Amino acid sequence: MKIRVYYEDTDAAGIVYYANYLKFxxxxxxxxxxxxxxxxxxxxxxxxxxxxxxxxxxxAGLGELxxxxxxxxxxxxxxxxxLQSVSRDGEKLFEMRVKLAFLKEGRxxxxxxxxxxxxxxx
Amino acid sequence: MKIRVYYEDTDAAGIVYYANYLKFxxxxxxxxxxxxxxxxxxxxxxxxxxxxxxxxxxxAGLGELxxxxxxxxxxxxxxxxxLQSVSRDGEKLFEMRVKLAFLKEGRxxxxxxxxxxxxxxx
Amino acid sequence: MKIRVYYEDTDAAGIVYYANYLKFxxxxxxxxxxxxxxxxxxxxxxxxxxxxxxxxxxxAGLGELxxxxxxxxxxxxxxxxxLQSVSRDGEKLFEMRVKLAFLKEGRxxxxxxxxxxxxxxx
Amino acid sequence: MKIRVYYEDTDAAGIVYYANYLKFxxxxxxxxxxxxxxxxxxxxxxxxxxxxxxxxxxxAGLGELxxxxxxxxxxxxxxxxxLQSVSRDGEKLFEMRVKLAFLKEGRxxxxxxxxxxxxxxx
Numbered sequence: 001m002k003i004r005v006y007y008e009d010t011d012a013a014g015i016v017y018y019a020n021y022l023k024f025x026x027x028x029x030x031x032x033x034x035x036x037x038x039x040x041x042x043x044x045x046x047x048x049x050x051x052x053x054x055x056x057x058x059x060a061g062l063g064e065l066x067x068x069x070x071x072x073x074x075x076x077x078x079x080x081x082x083l084q085s086v087s088r089d090g091e092k093l094f095e096m097r098v099k100l101a102f103l104k105e106g107r108x109x110x111x112x113x114x115x116x117x118x119x120x121x122x
Numbered sequence: 123m124k125i126r127v128y129y130e131d132t133d134a135a136g137i138v139y140y141a142n143y144l145k146f147x148x149x150x151x152x153x154x155x156x157x158x159x160x161x162x163x164x165x166x167x168x169x170x171x172x173x174x175x176x177x178x179x180x181x182a183g184l185g186e187l188x189x190x191x192x193x194x195x196x197x198x199x200x201x202x203x204x205l206q207s208v209s210r211d212g213e214k215l216f217e218m219r220v221k222l223a224f225l226k227e228g229r230x231x232x233x234x235x236x237x238x239x240x241x242x243x244x
Numbered sequence: 245m246k247i248r249v250y251y252e253d254t255d256a257a258g259i260v261y262y263a264n265y266l267k268f269x270x271x272x273x274x275x276x277x278x279x280x281x282x283x284x285x286x287x288x289x290x291x292x293x294x295x296x297x298x299x300x301x302x303x304a305g306l307g308e309l310x311x312x313x314x315x316x317x318x319x320x321x322x323x324x325x326x327l328q329s330v331s332r333d334g335e336k337l338f339e340m341r342v343k344l345a346f347l348k349e350g351r352x353x354x355x356x357x358x359x360x361x362x363x364x365x366x
Numbered sequence: 367m368k369i370r371v372y373y374e375d376t377d378a379a380g381i382v383y384y385a386n387y388l389k390f391x392x393x394x395x396x397x398x399x400x401x402x403x404x405x406x407x408x409x410x411x412x413x414x415x416x417x418x419x420x421x422x423x424x425x426a427g428l429g430e431l432x433x434x435x436x437x438x439x440x441x442x443x444x445x446x447x448x449l450q451s452v453s454r455d456g457e458k459l460f461e462m463r464v465k466l467a468f469l470k471e472g473r474x475x476x477x478x479x480x481x482x483x484x485x486x487x488x
């Protein structure tokens with residue numbers, strides 16, 4: 001997934017604000033649903049972020065075109081762990097290991113088989 | 123209402139991003155509800171922005187402490203118009219005339235009398 | 245320009261937050277520069293928003309794919325006025341008339357001829 | 367530091383968007399400078415986030431009043447590690463361990479003694 005850095009993503013330090021890399025990663029996760037005409041929130045349930053570990057390697061600047069890559073690290077019955085990174089021209093700028101729980105009405109439930117194809121695309 | 127400018131509010135031009143003055147004004151409108159333990163969304167309905175006219179007079183910078191002032195310009199059965207401004211040390215930086223419609227289930231309805239005290243505080 | 249609505253763009257009312265339409269419009273303005281390998285901020289100067297009038301016609305929701313269109317309404321020596329709209333499947337949701345001044349070191353200056361091709365693309 | 371949850375902080379899931387807890391924590395770090403009339407960016411240098419580990423314990427909702435608490439976990443010559451948490455009525459909702467490097471012109475430099483009083487307030 002390609003992401004352009006716009007003014008809204010930067011701050012007075014002239015670079016991408018640190019919280020916005022999390023937005024970029026969420027866009028990539030959601031786009032796997034949207035591009036299929038699906039929603040991340042369905043009657044089956046929805047994913048919520050439980051934990052993340054992020055490393056900031058290099059800053060990104062205004063107008064740059066970034067790549068977001070996602071890799072499934074671990075799949076459990078009711079949660080998954082992804083490795084997501086943001087790169088520029090093949091150089092990694094940001095990397096995040098994020099654990100997502102699958103919930104229905106606020107409680108952890110088994111991830112339905114129908115979501116496997118989407119998750120595996122991550 | 124006092125608003126501090128944080129990094130998230132600024133952009134690579136070193137000043138407050140133009141859309142964020144709308145956030146500051148919305149905070150002031152919502153705070154009138156929250157400070158009373160109320161929500162802007164109730165069974166009676168909710169306000170939505172229908173139209174706004176904004177003027178950008180001077181830029182605000184990181185760390186500055188701004189004031190948001192609101193004044194009720196017009197009150198109709200199902201809509202109101204406010205004049206909201208953002209100032210720094212008495213100098214006006216931004217001014218917006220905003221029309222809000224009161225809706226219930228997506229349709230315009232009469233603003234309930236119970237909201238008058240809040241609206242008049244704006 | 246196509247814009248997907250992600251979680252970050254929505255709010256607790258379930259629709260796109262009103263200030264975020266201004267972000268969508270700014271992305272379209274900036275992309276005309278970025279797609280040419282240029283920056284909206286150069287030694288020649290930069291555009292700043294001086295005034296805008298916006299109408300909110302219909303709400304946009306999570307996952308929807310929106311179009312941003314821009315049209316040059318007026319061109320003066322040191323400022324331009326654009327009409328920008330956000331649509332979904334040909335239906336207009338938001339429309340904004342925005343006046344941009346061209347500044348250098350904080351002062352209005354003549355828009356250089358080299359920017360005409362970009363502005364005319366708007 | 368008290369933080370009110372406004373519409374801009376929430377998303378279509380009805381709760382605070384996951385990246386926004388990082389904004390809340392940054393506000394608390396910056397406010398320690400601003401409240402003294404100082405800037406986090408000075409001739410001496412500035413802090414950048416190098417790494418963080420975050421846990422999402424419970425969601426926060428619109429209009430809630432949150433507390434951000436910060437504790438200095440480790441202090442090295444050119445970096446510090448903080449434990450920051452977001453709570454509501456004494457119940458912890460979010461916790462983040464964040465490592466900040468002190469840079470000048472992009473290179474790690476020793477944290478000046480003059481910043482100790484601010485850091486220790488964190």
